[in-house]
Amino acid sequence: MRVGIGTFELDVDLKVEPGEVVAVLGPNGAGKTSLLRGLAGLLPLDAGRVALDGVVLEEPAAGVFVPSERRPIAMVFQDYLLFPHLTVLENVAFGLRSRGTSRSEAAASAHRWLERVGLQTEAQRKPVSLSGGQAQRVALARALATSPALLLLDEPMAALDASTRVDLRRDLRRHLESFRGVRLLVTHDPVEALAMADRLVILEQGRVLQSGSPADVTQHPRSRYVADLVGVNLFRGRASHDVITLAEGGSLTAAGAGEGDVFAVVHPRTVALYRTRPDGTPRNVWEGRAVDLDLQGDRVRVQLAGAPRIVAEVTPAAVRELGLDRGDTVWIAVKATEIVVYPA
C-alpha cells in the first residue's frame, strides 16, 4: 500500500498470515498509525492494494474502495476512544447494533464479551469512571464483538501507567490468543512488541526496514534503530577476503565475512579497551577517543569516536584501572571471532 500525506510518504508491503500476531515497531512519526488507518479505510490509499482473506478491500488502480464500515476490520485505538456518552455495555454493543443486530441480542452478546474480559459488573458504568486497564479491555471487547477478520491495535499499552503495564500486557496477550483472526499491532515500545508478537516488522520513515521473528530481528538488526533498541554496534560495509571495508570509514576483520555487502554486529561487551596498544590475538585494533561515559546497571557504556566509532561496555573497575575519562584516547580491540556478519 502507498499513502502520501503532505510530504510524508508511506510505502509498505506487508503480508500477514491467519492466526499470526504481527507487531509493527518503529519510532514516532514512522507512519505506524497511518498504516493502520489505511488498512481500516480511514485514510484513502494513493496506490497499492489492501486485501483480506482473498477479498480486495481497496485498490485505487482498479477503482475498488470498500468503506470502513463495510470492512471486516476492527481497531483498538491508542486512547481507546470509548464513547463517553454511552455505558460500557452500550459501547460493546455498538458494533452489533450498527450492523443491524436487535437490541436484546446485541446486549446479550455484549454481556458475554464483558464477562470474557472480566468486566460484567461494570456494564452500566460510563467509560470516564474506568481505570486505564479496564478501558483497554472494554475497547478490546468492543472491537472483538463485531467478529472481525482482522484486529488492529494502535499502541494498546501507551495510555497505561508503567506500574500496571506488565500485568496488563499479560492479560492482553491472553485475550489476543483467544482470537482466531489476524492481529496487527503497532507500537514504539520494543518490549511490548517482543512480548506480544510472533513476527516483528520494523517501520521507519514510511518504509519497512526489516521483518522476521523477534529472535531473528534482534540478532540480525538491519538498521541503526533496531541496533540501538537491542543495544549493539551495527556496521555496514563491503566484505572481501574476511576484511570488511566500512561505509563510515575504517575496516573490520571478521572470520568468514564472505564477499559483498554485509552487516556486521559487535556486542559492546566484546569490545576491549587498553591504555597502550595491545599485542597478541585480537585482529582488530584501532585508536579512539572516549566521547561519553554512562553508568548503566553494573556496566559502564563508553562511546568512542574513531574509525569506526563504537560503543564499549566495561566494568566500573576497568574504567578505574584505565583511569578513563571523557576526552581520553584509548586502544580499542575486537576479536575477529566476536563479530557477527550477515549479508545486507
Next chain:
Amino acid sequence: MALPVHKPTRVRPAAPVALLVLAAVGAAFFVVPLIGLVLRTPWAGTWDQLRSPEVLTALRLSLLASFSATAMALVFGVPLAWTFARLTFPGRAVLRAVTVLPMVLPPVVGGVALLLAFGRRGLLGGWLATTFGIHLPFTTTGAIIAETFVAMPFLVITVEAGLRSMDTRFEDAARTLGASRWTVLRRVTLPLVRPSLVAGAVLCWARALGEFGATITFAGNFPGRTQTMPLAVYLALETNPDAAIGLSLVLLAVSLAVLIGLRDRWLGAS
C-alpha cells in the same frame, strides 16, 4: 513534624483609580435601567395586567413563534453547521459570512430584505403565492420566518464551533465498528456535541423571543397574528405604560432564567 502550609496569596494588581471610576460608570449603565424597571413596576396592578387578553395573546404568539423559529433553526441550522465544520468547497467562506450576517445586520434591514425576497413582488414571494397560495408577509408564519432569519446564526455558529472542537476520531471508531454515516451522526456526533446543541438552541430561542425589527418590518404588528411580546411592549408604552412595564418584566425574567441556566450548565461558571 508537619509544616504549616500557607496558601500562596495572590498579589493583587494595583488598580488605577480612573479605570475603576470608568468601570463603575459602565456597570451602572446596566444596573440602573434594571433597578428602574423593578422599582417602577406597579406590583399591585401587574398581575391583572399580565392576565389581560391582549397580553396573554401576545405571550402565546411569542412562545409559538420563538419555539417554531428554534425548531426551524435546528432542522436547517444543524446540517448547515455540519457542512461548514466538515466540508471544504469553493465559496464556503462567503456562504458562511452570509449565513452569520444577520447577527450584525440591523434587524430592520433584515426585514426589508425578507420583504424583497418573500413579499408580494419579491424574488420568491410571487411564485410562492401563485403556485402554492402561500403569503408570508404579515402572517404568523412570516413572524416565524423573520425570527428564524435573525436567530438561526446563533445556533449555526455555536454548533459549528462544537463540531470543530470535537475529537473526530470518535467518528472513525464508530465507522470501524460498522456504523453508517447516518448512524455515526445520530449515535456519536450529535450526542457528543449535545452541550453546543443545547447552548445554541437556547441562545437562538432567546434571540427569537426578543426579535423586534425584522418582525415588525416583514410581518407587521397585528394583535393575535404577528404582534409578539416585544411589539406589544413597544405599543403599550404609548397607550398603557403600566402594561409595558409588566410585559418587560416577564421578558426580563425569561432572559435571566436563560442566562442562569446557561451559565450553570453549559458555559461553565467562573
